[in-house]
Amino acid sequence: MDYAVYVKDLWVSIGGREILKGVNLEVPRNVVFAVMGPSGSGKSTLLRTLNRILDLYEGVSVRGRVVVEGIDVYDSRTDPPAVRRLVGMVFQMPNPIPNLSIYDNVALGPKINKLVRSRKELDELVRWALEKAYLWNEVEDRLDAPASKLSGGQQQRLCIARALAMKPRVLMMDEPTSNLDAVATAEIEKLIIELKRDVTVILVTHNSFQASRVADHVAFMYDGQILEVGPTGRVFTRPAHKLTERYITGKFG
Amino acid sequence: MRLPTSRAVKSTALTAAVALAFALSVAPILHLMATVVYRGATVVVRNFPSILFDIPAAPGDHQVGGIGPHILGTALLTSIAFAIGVPISLLAAVFTAEAIRRWERMVGRWTRLLVHMMLEFPTIVIGLAVYGVMASITPFVRAFVPGFRPFSLLSGVVALVLVAAPYMYLQIEDGLKSVPQHVREAIYSLGASRFVASLVLLRYLKSTVYAALSIALARMVSETAALFFTAFGSNVYPPLDTDSLFRPVGSLTLAVYTFGLSGYENWIELSWAASFMLLLLCLTLFGLTKLLLRGERRGLRGLR
Ligand SMILES: Nc1ncnc2c1ncn2[C@@H]1O[C@H](COP(=O)(O)OP(=O)(O)OP(=O)(O)O)[C@@H](O)[C@H]1O
Ligand SMILES: [Mg+2]
Numbered sequence: 001m002d003y004a005v006y007v008k009d010l011w012v013s014i015g016g017r018e019i020l021k022g023v024n025l026e027v028p029r030n031v032v033f034a035v036m037g038p039s040g041s042g043k044s045t046l047l048r049t050l051n052r053i054l055d056l057y058e059g060v061s062v063r064g065r066v067v068v069e070g071i072d073v074y075d076s077r078t079d080p081p082a083v084r085r086l087v088g089m090v091f092q093m094p095n096p097i098p099n100l101s102i103y104d105n106v107a108l109g110p111k112i113n114k115l116v117r118s119r120k121e122l123d124e125l126v127r128w129a130l131e132k133a134y135l136w137n138e139v140e141d142r143l144d145a146p147a148s149k150l151s152g153g154q155q156q157r158l159c160i161a162r163a164l165a166m167k168p169r170v171l172m173m174d175e176p177t178s179n180l181d182a183v184a185t186a187e188i189e190k191l192i193i194e195l196k197r198d199v200t201v202i203l204v205t206h207n208s209f210q211a212s213r214v215a216d217h218v219a220f221m222y223d224g225q226i227l228e229v230g231p232t233g234r235v236f237t238r239p240a241h242k243l244t245e246r247y248i249t250g251k252f253g
Numbered sequence: 254m255r256l257p258t259s260r261a262v263k264s265t266a267l268t269a270a271v272a273l274a275f276a277l278s279v280a281p282i283l284h285l286m287a288t289v290v291y292r293g294a295t296v297v298v299r300n301f302p303s304i305l306f307d308i309p310a311a312p313g314d315h316q317v318g319g320i321g322p323h324i325l326g327t328a329l330l331t332s333i334a335f336a337i338g339v340p341i342s343l344l345a346a347v348f349t350a351e352a353i354r355r356w357e358r359m360v361g362r363w364t365r366l367l368v369h370m371m372l373e374f375p376t377i378v379i380g381l382a383v384y385g386v387m388a389s390i391t392p393f394v395r396a397f398v399p400g401f402r403p404f405s406l407l408s409g410v411v412a413l414v415l416v417a418a419p420y421m422y423l424q425i426e427d428g429l430k431s432v433p434q435h436v437r438e439a440i441y442s443l444g445a446s447r448f449v450a451s452l453v454l455l456r457y458l459k460s461t462v463y464a465a466l467s468i469a470l471a472r473m474v475s476e477t478a479a480l481f482f483t484a485f486g487s488n489v490y491p492p493l494d495t496d497s498l499f500r501p502v503g504s505l506t507l508a509v510y511t512f513g514l515s516g517y518e519n520w521i522e523l524s525w526a527a528s529f530m531l532l533l534l535c536l537t538l539f540g541l542t543k544l545l546l547r548g549e550r551r552g553l554r555g556l557r
Binding site for chain 1: 353358434435436437438439440441442443444445446449453456457
């Protein structure tokens, strides 16, 4: 059992409502793993469960087993911040920390986790992350401006850069290109494929073309369960489940 | 020439009415401030600077003496109470606003309830309660600290903390609670511990925190009722020894009250002087906060 992410019979309820209903998942290392599914099927909740950011919500109950990079995420001895250090997250809604500058938004993670030893190293890391997120050229002359001044698409790329700068082992991206134009989307997709070398990417996307372009494996989620999972080629050519087929051919979702 | 329409007439009439109401409501405040400044400043200027250091003259004397012990008392009471109250309020607010585990959220709910109740208590009741506790523990504490007394600087400090800390706590807690969930998620998703996340969040809420602290400080400076049975008041300087924490101490507010009611002309003058000093202190605090907040905003603008 040597997976980047291993989920066994995961049940999650918020405020007494079951959101995830027995999710099973095995994500190998160094792949792009896409999660598709209609709105409200629980994709974002699943991601929030993997790095325990769901702890911040009230009335949450989690049952089942989640193992990320060998760490038993819901073990009582596990320190949630330690999990979040390993599992970077790009949220569905761009959420830069509005009062911090563009630079500080990216630098905060490395600072918190003591990834750098000098200001110079930090500068280099921030620049590297912003370049990877295809944002550097647009912000290099105003790194000290508050992040809230950026456009929606720029904020989205800033959040990608922020997650990259933490050097996570697993990177979860929740619709990272929803606000981007075609050129930026292509750049981010290129980045996702390139990232595979060093990290495992879990990508939530509504766009089946995007999934087919970048993912090695896809999972199809429906009403809190994973209905189907497999290699991208197989799922897209011979979907095992009727609903999967209807979803990828655009008949619903 | 056009005749004014009925709408224009109505609008003018309303504007005039609002202006009048405004004038009527600020007039008493302005009058109050003018009186305090006029009567207080006269006394202070005439006796400057000895009034800031001397002890009061005997009642009925032709001299006024000074309010030195009261100024020192207010300075001691507020600075100690502030130094204790701020960290307590900050820690409590962070603990309950950033609660995660079920028992932590439960403690948070009870804390909020308790604090809301404390804010409704008349401060004189808080003072009385502190006196009651202090008096009842006195016999036991005296076994270890012979100089311990219920009327003391220490009791005054405890009372002031109980008066002002709930206020600071609620302001900061409300601020933390109002931070959008997606911002909080962003901070925690970077692997921040609760301590680090709180620092980032408090920085995000800097102006709320400044405002809460300065209003709390102003409340401490101007608190009277809670001090009657605790700090008690004193017209002499406390001797500078280890027991001074356990001796009664004066304050500007107590000076306003006791001298004002005394019926002796020279003490009534001292009362005005103390009022003036209080007003000066509160206005200075107000100005400093405004300045701090403006510097803050300008700092942000300068970055762009
Ligand atoms: N904080 C919350 N409290 C209560 N219910 C929630 C909460 N967050 C999500 N849900 C519910 O959980 C279900 C799954 O939500 P989730 O956001 O995971 O869906 P999703 O698959 O990401 O959808 P989308 O594609 O629209 O982003 C929804 O029915 C939603 O109403
Ligand atoms: Mg979602």
